[in-house]
Amino acid sequence: MAAKKGASGKDAKIIDNSLSNIASREELLEYYRQMLLIRRFEEKAGQLYGMGLIAGFCHLYIGQEAVVVGVTAAQNETDSIITGYRDHGHMLVAGISAREIMAELTGRATGCSRGKGGSMHMFSQEKKFYGGHGIVGAQVALGTGLAFAHQYNNDNGVSLAYFGDGAANQGQVYESFNMASLWKLPVVYIIENNQYAMGTAIDRHSSEVELFKRGISFEIIGEAVDGMDVVAVKEAASRAIDHARSGKGPYLLEMKTYRYRGHSMSDPAKYRPKDEPKHMRETRDPIDHIRNIGLEKGIFTEDDLKIIDKEVKEIVADAAEFAQTSPEPDASQLMTDIYL
DSSP states (O other), X not given: OEEEEOTTSOEEEEOOOOSOTTSOHHHHHHHHHHHHHHHHHHHXXXXXXXXXXXXXXOOOOTTOHHHHHHHHHHOOTTOEEEOOSOOHHHHHHTTOOHHHHHHHHTTOTTSTTTTSSTTTOOOBTTTTBOOOOOSTTHHHHHHHHHHHHHHHHTOOOOXXXXXXXXXXXXXXXXXXXXXXXXXXXXXXXXXXXXXXXXXXXXXXXXSOOOGGGGGGGGTOEEEEEETTOHHHHHHHHHHHHHHHHTTSOOEEEEEEOOOSSOSSTTOOOTTSOTTHHHHHHHHHOHHHHHHHHHHHTTSSOHHHHHHHHXXXXXXXXXXXXXXXXXXXXXXXXXXXXOOO
């Protein structure tokens, strides 16, 4: 582990771990199951979008699965979660059923937000999942507010605020950093750096591409993490969450990850080198990573994985069927849940 000093004098740590022996067989299989569920769910969502069953925007999480799975493995039930519009995977690992999420995507009354949120604006107060936000960077300020609520209520909770490399350039992000650091709020800021802000590569939209340094002037420790390695993510998230929970204030994690699809379903992603997604799939895929090393080290067998594959396939097929056969919201619900 190397460390770089920032202008504040605090360490901005760069972490580069590979799948290690710290996770048990059961933990590794669960990471595999959760990542595969996200992957297959998103693939099905893409199919339903192509069939015209999902309206509006739809942002898939394919390729980034290790980030949310690893972070979630490090948190506890008192913690709150907030993210941007690429939110389906976050909801799945938060414990919201695939049925409810797929129904929400298709605008059905059985969805987790009763069909009113759609792809970008899903919520579950029961699971402490506070969205799904379509305004770029808005969730960072709201996540800081959630951290203030945890501190005020003295409930030992930590706010986990996810945002992308594009959102990292929004002004309200730095206002949030300043407040969180001043008040030592229990928040972990998680930058999902998938290398492209919509269609713009990071070196074209950010003067400083090492985003873990963004908190230095606010006395916030930052780490760059291999976001394609679920165990490395879990280790880093554990450090960050422990730091925030112990009263030491905010922590910043830059997850270096990659999305295989375009920004949204309407984006053909022609701005990337033609072979780049294929190369990433073949050399850095987070699901293949844990699968291959687990098999090579004899941690689990092909039969173990086949059982999980079958289970995940059934869950996703059931969710799609449930969504397509569920009713749409009644017209009488049009003006409810609106605050004037």
